Amino acid sequence: MDKNIIQKLAAIVGEKGVISAKDLLENYSHDEFPLPEIWKLPDAAVKPRNAEEVSEILKLANKEKIPVTPRGGGTGLCGGCVPQNGGIVLLFDNMNKVLEVDPDNFMVTAQAGVMLRDLYAQIEKEGFFFPPHPGDETAMVGGVIATNAGGARAVKYGTIRNFVRGIEVVLPGGDIINLGGKFIKNSTGFNLLQLFIGSEGTLGVITKAVISFLAAPKETATLVVPYDTIQDAIGTVPAIMKGKIVPLAIEFIEEDAIAITEKHLSKKWPVRDAKACLVIILDAASREEVDRLTQAIADIALKNKAKDVFIADTKTREKEILDFRSSMYEALKPNLIETLDIAVPVSEIAAHVEAVHRIEKEQGLWIPTYGHAGDGNVHAHIMKLGLDQKIKKDWQKIYPVVRKLIHEDAKKRGGMISGEHGIGLIKREYMLDFLGPKQIEIMRSIKSILDPNNILNPGKIV
Ligand SMILES: Cc1cc2nc3c(=O)[nH]c(=O)nc-3n(C[C@H](O)[C@H](O)[C@H](O)COP(=O)(O)OP(=O)(O)OC[C@H]3O[C@@H](n4cnc5c(N)ncnc54)[C@H](O)[C@@H]3O)c2cc1C
Incomplete structure (x- = not known):
């Protein structure tokens, strides 16, 4: 330069x-x-x-x-x-201030460079609760809005989109605009606020945001439920929802991901001999209510072929389980090629995961899988390792075949490329196939109106 x-x-x-x-x-x-x-x-x-x-x-x-x-x-x-x-x-290191926590409106105003861990700390210090929780708390307010981040708690509360009430955006030409504000309802014209959420830094630079929070739940409980098959585990999810219970999170984890994390942490997962587990987190206003929900879920799980139900009954046990779940990515990271982020209808998760393992066997690359069972978001991890846990010599050749086959299976099931991570650079090749030419044309037109010289994050999404 x-x-x-x-x-x-x-x-x-x-x-x-x-x-x-x-x-x-x-x-x-x-x-x-x-x-x-x-x-x-x-x-x-x-x-x-x-x-x-x-x-x-x-x-x-x-x-x-x-x-x-x-x-x-x-x-x-x-x-x-x-x-x-x-x-x-x-x-955004120099734009890292929480400007206001407004307890009357249940909203926080923060600059784009505030890290999630600092946002949670400020909100929780005032006795409130901010549900969206993408796994890495060093992500920043601007980044999580630009990707419409999700995380495990999206089952009950949805992605970050549901909580952003207003943003200050600088357009590629330099104009500064304010979209939305400190209000909940808004039927004033096209919803430009939602257009910028999830636009991955291609349409404007987010500099400040007004974000809703909730009253903190008084009590929580965490259950680990082991199954002999992924189908039995996933089959329990609609049964829970039909029982009129909406947990804070319902995660599924397969045995391979558990085994490698046990090795990485030198710690034991609380249940043994399970092909797949559900991790269910409940929140409620009282201990009695959490206990009632816990019992109801345990009954539903056992009726749906659960082998057992482990209840983390102390805060320490609960933290151990959640820390173990958060460490899975770190355990896989040294030999990871890509974490897929496919969204499918909840009823298709088990069949999609089965297809992933069929592809794993056919192609010989190891693909440990876990994800958000409550909202149909499957993270298959394509590894450089073969099924024998040794580096597969020709992984560079097999990797594109594997990801293509997995995406084809997702499409067949009415799924989508990204549930929460976004498209960025690496998933652009699937956009046309999943969205079709008209949607791509509309997206390109929007981009060229806002950024005619294509200076802002060029080459991303479309
Ligand atoms: C261990 C781990 C676990 C994860 N778990 C989850 C999960 O559960 N759910 C989930 O959704 N994601 C998850 N992620 C992915 C990641 O944390 C999210 O995508 C997060 O939202 C990215 O935020 P960031 O600040 O790091 O953004 P970056 O990675 O820095 O940027 C992401 C995108 O946002 C754009 N951007 C950044 N700041 C701005 C701004 N101020 N204005 C406009 N555009 C901007 C960038 O240009 C880029 O396109 C995980 C990642 C890791 C490493």
Whole structure:
């Protein structure tokens, strides 16, 4: 990048706010997608302090036709914040303040660079509860809104989309607009707020957000329910819902994912000899209500071929189980190629997971699988290892075949490419097939109206 541009950026954000040394830029060349083939160094990383500075950066970038890629915590799993064409990466480290916790309206106002762990801490300190919980708490407010993040608790409360009430956005041309606000209902024209949620930094830069929270549940309980087959485990989910119980989370985990996490943590999972387990989390306003729901679920599970029901009856036991579930990704990470994020109808989960294992056997690549059973979101993990747990020599050749076959199965079942991670760089190839040409044309038209010079996160989604 021209020295002149670096100087202009420094004039906007201050000398300390511009990083252009190559060795320091490496951190911003990738997210959590593991394959270095897609990584790309930016020419500069820039740390604006407010929306006005973001606006000045975008005006400069537009004039000079420089690509700009917003980056949150860099925890994305599909290359969304990878600066594919180089240029500027926008960092939000200097926009990391929770501006207000408003207990009367049950809303928090936060800058884009607030990490989720800090957002939870502020909200919980005031005695409230923010349900969306994507697994990595170093993700930032701007990033989780830009990906419409989900997580385990989406069963009861939905994804982040359901909680964002307002955002401040800087458009690619530099205009600053405010969408929505501190209100719940809004039928005022097209819903542009929802258009920007999940737009993965391609339509505008989110600088601030108003987000709803709830009263904290007084009590919770966590159950681990082992089964002999994935079909029996998944078959229990509609039975629970028909019993008029909506748990906070219903996760499924298969035996392979449990075994590798046990090895990674040197800790034992609380139940043995299960092909698949459900992990069910309940929340309620009183101990009596949680106990009633726990008993009702245990009865339903046992009627649906559960081998046993393990109830974590202390906070310590509950934390151990949830920490174990959160460690699965770390256990798989060293040999991971890709975490798929397929969404299927809940009734199709078991058949889809069976198809994954058929493909695993046919192609010889190991694919441990777990996911969100309550909302049909399946995370199949394509590994570099063969079924014998040794590096499969030709994994580079088999990987594209495996992911194609798994996506074909998802499509056949009425599923979708991404339930919560987004499209980023690596899933674009499936967009046309799943959405068809008209939807892609509409998305491209929207992009070109808002970003005619295609400077903002170019090459992502469509
Ligand atoms: C261990 C682990 C567990 C995970 N579990 C879940 C899960 O359960 N559910 C889930 O949904 N996800 C999960 N994820 C994925 C990831 O955490 C989410 O996609 C998260 O929302 C990304 O946020 P981020 O701040 O890290 O964004 P980044 O990875 O930095 O960026 C993601 C996208 O958002 C855009 N973006 C970032 N900031 C802005 C901004 N201010 N304005 C406009 N666009 C912006 C980027 O350009 C990019 O396209 C997990 C990831 C890991 C590593």
